Amino acid sequence: MSTPPPPRASMPRSSFAIAMKDYTFIRPGIAVTISAATLVAALITGVVLIKKLAQASATVTRGATASQALHSLNAKYEVWRTMATGSDTSYRAQADSIRSTLQSDLTRFGSTLASDQERGFVQQILDGLRNTDAETTKNAREAMIVLLGHQDAALFDAAGTSQEGVLLAATLLALTILAAGLLIVPMAWLYIRFKRGAAIEVKV
Numbered sequence: 001m002s003t004p005p006p007p008r009a010s011m012p013r014s015s016f017a018i019a020m021k022d023y024t025f026i027r028p029g030i031a032v033t034i035s036a037a038t039l040v041a042a043l044i045t046g047v048v049l050i051k052k053l054a055q056a057s058a059t060v061t062r063g064a065t066a067s068q069a070l071h072s073l074n075a076k077y078e079v080w081r082t083m084a085t086g087s088d089t090s091y092r093a094q095a096d097s098i099r100s101t102l103q104s105d106l107t108r109f110g111s112t113l114a115s116d117q118e119r120g121f122v123q124q125i126l127d128g129l130r131n132t133d134a135e136t137t138k139n140a141r142e143a144m145i146v147l148l149g150h151q152d153a154a155l156f157d158a159a160g161t162s163q164e165g166v167l168l169a170a171t172l173l174a175l176t177i178l179a180a181g182l183l184i185v186p187m188a189w190l191y192i193r194f195k196r197g198a199a200i201e202v203k204v
Contacts, residue, residue, distance in 0.1 A: 035179040042175035049168040052161055059158035067151040069109055074144050076102055077125065085132050099129050121147050 076098060083095035103126060110122035121143035128140025 038175045038179040042172050042179065045168055045172045045175065049165055049172060052165045052168060056158045056161040056165060059154055059161065063151045063154035063158060066109075066112075067148065067155070069105075070144065070148050070151060073102065073105060073109065073125075074148070076105075077128070077140070077144065080129070081132065081137065103129055118147060118150060 080095055080098040080102060083091040083098070106122055106126055106129075110119050113119050113122065124143035125140045128136050128143075130136075
């Protein structure tokens with residue numbers, strides 16, 4: 001007759017496991033699963049939020065810089081046109097200097113634009129610096145207005161992206177609060193309460 005194996009000694013339960021017996025909100029396994037899912041969702045939301053904010057920041061910086069440059073170029077263009085078409089010939093030399101500077105600045109600005117259409121508008125403004133007839137001047141001014149409108153539209157797009165970032169931030173906060181309120185905070189409170197009770201028993 002074979003000797004039955006000795007009974008397995010039960011492993012002592014950790015203080016955390018003992019404290020968790022008072023967690024009666026929902027089953028701990030379900031709570032852990034839900035909290036893990038919400039934390040993963042919060043992580044994904046956080047990554048998307050960072051990308052959105054970086055995109056909005058880059059758009060605002062690019063749009064604001066371009067808009068500022070265009071306003072400055074537009075002001076210089078109007079000053080040059082007034083000097084170049086005026087009856088006072090004493091300003092002609094100064095007008096030629098302004099035109100040369102404007103051509104350089106516009107060429108440099110056009111090289112920073114990614115759109116062929118926008119570079120075409122810059123070319124129309126350059127044409128307006130070479131010819132002061134009514135039609136060319138009209139096209140140059142319209143091109144400047146359209147370019148300014150494009151930069152303003154980019155700033156509005158950045159504002160819309162920032163609004164999406166606010167919604168994502170609110171979602172991230174809600175997911176984090178859900179995970180903490182469902183599992184982390186209750187379990188931490190139960191564990192601290194258990195350890196304080198154990199410490200009082202030892203003192204007694």
